[in-house]
Amino acid sequence: MKLLNGILYNGVFFVCIIISPLKIYAQNQKEIDSLKYVIATTQNDSLKLQVLIILNDINQNRKELMTGLKEQIMLAKKLKNDSATCLGYTQLGYFEFENNNYIASENYLNEGMRVAKQTNNYFYMGRISNLLMGVYDRKGDMVTALFYLKQGEELLIKVDKKINLTRLYCNASALYTNHNLLPKALFYARKAYATAQSSGNPEPVTTASWFLANSLRMVGKYDSAIYYFSNGLQIANKLGLLYTQGDMLRGLSAVYAEKRQYTLAKKYLSQAMAKYDSVHVTDRKIDCEESFAYLNFMNKDFDAVKDYIDIREKRFTEDSLNNKRYIYKWLANLALVHNNVDDWKKYYTKYEQAEALFTSDKLQKNMLEIEAKYNITQKESELRQKESENVTRLWIIAALGFGLIGIVIATVAQYRNFKNKQKLALQHTIIEKQVALVYERSRIATDMHDDLGAGLSRIRYMSAGMKNEIKDEGLKKDFDKIITGSDELVDKMNEIIWALNSSDEKLEDVLYYIRSQCSEMLDAAGIALQATLPEFIPEKILNSEEKRNLFLLVKEAVHNITKHAQASSVNIVMQIENSLHITIADNGSGFNVDESRLKGNGLGNFQKRMNSLKGTVDIKSGSNGTTVQFIMPL
Amino acid sequence: MISISIAEDLPEVRYSLEKLIKEQPDMLLLSSFPNAVEAMPHLLEQQPDIVIMDINMPGISGIDCIRKIKDDCPGTQFMIFTIYENDEKVFDALAAGASGYLLKKTPGDKIIEAIHELHQGGSPMSSQIARKVISYFKEKTKQGHDDLTNKENEVLLLLSKGFLYKEIALKLSITLGTVTQHIHRIYEKLHVNNRTEAINKVFPKY
Numbered sequence: 001m002k003l004l005n006g007i008l009y010n011g012v013f014f015v016c017i018i019i020s021p022l023k024i025y026a027q028n029q030k031e032i033d034s035l036k037y038v039i040a041t042t043q044n045d046s047l048k049l050q051v052l053i054i055l056n057d058i059n060q061n062r063k064e065l066m067t068g069l070k071e072q073i074m075l076a077k078k079l080k081n082d083s084a085t086c087l088g089y090t091q092l093g094y095f096e097f098e099n100n101n102y103i104a105s106e107n108y109l110n111e112g113m114r115v116a117k118q119t120n121n122y123f124y125m126g127r128i129s130n131l132l133m134g135v136y137d138r139k140g141d142m143v144t145a146l147f148y149l150k151q152g153e154e155l156l157i158k159v160d161k162k163i164n165l166t167r168l169y170c171n172a173s174a175l176y177t178n179h180n181l182l183p184k185a186l187f188y189a190r191k192a193y194a195t196a197q198s199s200g201n202p203e204p205v206t207t208a209s210w211f212l213a214n215s216l217r218m219v220g221k222y223d224s225a226i227y228y229f230s231n232g233l234q235i236a237n238k239l240g241l242l243y244t245q246g247d248m249l250r251g252l253s254a255v256y257a258e259k260r261q262y263t264l265a266k267k268y269l270s271q272a273m274a275k276y277d278s279v280h281v282t283d284r285k286i287d288c289e290e291s292f293a294y295l296n297f298m299n300k301d302f303d304a305v306k307d308y309i310d311i312r313e314k315r316f317t318e319d320s321l322n323n324k325r326y327i328y329k330w331l332a333n334l335a336l337v338h339n340n341v342d343d344w345k346k347y348y349t350k351y352e353q354a355e356a357l358f359t360s361d362k363l364q365k366n367m368l369e370i371e372a373k374y375n376i377t378q379k380e381s382e383l384r385q386k387e388s389e390n391v392t393r394l395w396i397i398a399a400l401g402f403g404l405i406g407i408v409i410a411t412v413a414q415y416r417n418f419k420n421k422q423k424l425a426l427q428h429t430i431i432e433k434q435v436a437l438v439y440e441r442s443r444i445a446t447d448m449h450d451d452l453g454a455g456l457s458r459i460r461y462m463s464a465g466m467k468n469e470i471k472d473e474g475l476k477k478d479f480d481k482i483i484t485g486s487d488e489l490v491d492k493m494n495e496i497i498w499a500l501n502s503s504d505e506k507l508e509d510v511l512y513y514i515r516s517q518c519s520e521m522l523d524a525a526g527i528a529l530q531a532t533l534p535e536f537i538p539e540k541i542l543n544s545e546e547k548r549n550l551f552l553l554v555k556e557a558v559h560n561i562t563k564h565a566q567a568s569s570v571n572i573v574m575q576i577e578n579s580l581h582i583t584i585a586d587n588g589s590g591f592n593v594d595e596s597r598l599k600g601n602g603l604g605n606f607q608k609r610m611n612s613l614k615g616t617v618d619i620k621s622g623s624n625g626t627t628v629q630f631i632m633p634l
Numbered sequence: 635m636i637s638i639s640i641a642e643d644l645p646e647v648r649y650s651l652e653k654l655i656k657e658q659p660d661m662l663l664l665s666s667f668p669n670a671v672e673a674m675p676h677l678l679e680q681q682p683d684i685v686i687m688d689i690n691m692p693g694i695s696g697i698d699c700i701r702k703i704k705d706d707c708p709g710t711q712f713m714i715f716t717i718y719e720n721d722e723k724v725f726d727a728l729a730a731g732a733s734g735y736l737l738k739k740t741p742g743d744k745i746i747e748a749i750h751e752l753h754q755g756g757s758p759m760s761s762q763i764a765r766k767v768i769s770y771f772k773e774k775t776k777q778g779h780d781d782l783t784n785k786e787n788e789v790l791l792l793l794s795k796g797f798l799y800k801e802i803a804l805k806l807s808i809t810l811g812t813v814t815q816h817i818h819r820i821y822e823k824l825h826v827n828n829r830t831e832a833i834n835k836v837f838p839k840y
Binding site: 119460461487493495513518533 | 644646647649650690701717718719720721726738739760761762765766769770772794795796797798801
């Protein structure tokens, strides 16, 4: 089982997944040359950047693309063009991803994400999330990969970019296919197809068709798979996308191979190879040749398989491990068919050595298990062989033995597959639960704000309506209390939202926010405000707890003034000398500080909040007014 | 006469808004809807001067509704009716094409005042939103899009530092009306830029 189809149709396609299948290899060298000329000669940086972006978009020369992208980022940063910077990082990240260089890819993408976040560019945040999902999946970090899937989905829905959303869903489908969770893969493929169709653009429809068809093929719905592959092929024909046509034809070939219609499968595969050939995509063509060997083998055309081995041996002069793997695989397969046990053992061991470097220890263990089982059946068949001298009988027994081996191997593989699937499914449930939990938390927070807010608004408006209906002055006052009560609750919720949103904030922004809230409160109360903020505010980040406490301290002090002080003006001074000093002085009637402390008024709250900020609070009051000073170490 | 339509799903809130507007001699209540789905075709047809729009409604949100019909209602101004000022969605709505917002706890007379102000070309903006607008335009300015003028930048900067409209007017020696008109212009540019990005699918790759 492992030898026959493990590497073929199920695995191979994932390689092409995140690489947009729509990449058109229409290389127009003339166009590229003229763009390069403009870049080399122009003095205008802005023009140069524009041309670089276009060139980097179409240039297929990897070395040039790499330097081009780095130049683009440098220039974009110089021109403060954040969008072009994001694009550069995204492309670089993608480039490294294609080269299987996941750490570099992650770094570039995170840098791009940082720039995109700074500028609230949800579109790029979504696109980068899509790529990060792929990167983390390859790194084996499914939790983070699924996190980026969700985040990317939300962002791209928000900015309504159907084409990018289609790609995201396609990649999600690929991700689940790769983890053998086929219903999920099908689910995302369907989503991709629906999104692509609603985009009104035929290009994403071809991409989505391919993924939908492939997912359907994986779950054995061959007729539907053929329908979507053919459908995608038609659109790709209309659009003249040769590369995509190749992918579709290859898909059709895979379906027919599984339906055991090898002649048809071979027909489509050779058509696919011709398409890949016409756009010079050699790696894809080599994959096709490998598939051809499989089809020939299944079709019992063993000579063709031998020819294929020869081609492979000749083509690769360098001793690449991957190449060895394929050659030994087919040599072993052929030996098995010819019942040449010694050869089989020899090649199988060599194949195993090559393969071991490719697969994990766990997979290797499974191999040994299969081999052990095979050895037992092999001994049995050897004994039977000795019993008989009749050549015909020998062949029949050998055939029977081979069939038995096949059944055993198939059963073991099936069982292993089943166990692995079970294990994977379990892992996924756990991961998905973790991701769901994070999302659930933030959803509950949002819902709570929305639902509570809506409820409070209803209470408020109902009370206001009733207040107008009645004449009793006492009752009117009660309704007013309900109204102000619900308004205050809404204000509190608003503060919580502020503390939760972008939970870490710069000291500078917090001070500005405090200033704006104080001016609004005092303005509403008809009290003049003189506010002085520091000329220079150092770079310091406050966490949500700190910023909330600091804000509430000042707010409470100002609130007290509007309620009790009967002041006509307030002076707020914020200073920074190692620590932050905030002084709030009013010209009101003042109060007895010690008495208030004994009565347990709001002053105790000050101390509590200040303690958590490790600072001090000082209150002085007299007939000229009250001065409250907070000192918080930075 | 200012023609007004309402989209708000909470019945109590909607009724009291309707009542408030009907009482005004210089305002005309054109229509009132419990959700955006019903509202959209009518708003396109009626083209009211001002639409008071809730954000969270069943089906289509107020933000999406504005995004979808704003360009086809050139004379209409959308005023977001929100519970929380700090809600991230307020900025999204402004970027989608709203030119003002109103808190639900605002008393009736202030609501009427705000409608008049919006109709005369003034818009409110909090310091939080000013900060977001600044970072949004920082990215845009170098792309040859509609740029902010120096005055508009000054107003935004002061707003982001927590100054009130009247303090800004005093500081920049302009009238209060001029400040609100600057803000209104900023919202328009915000919307135009947002739309440009939606149409220009320049890099449809990843």
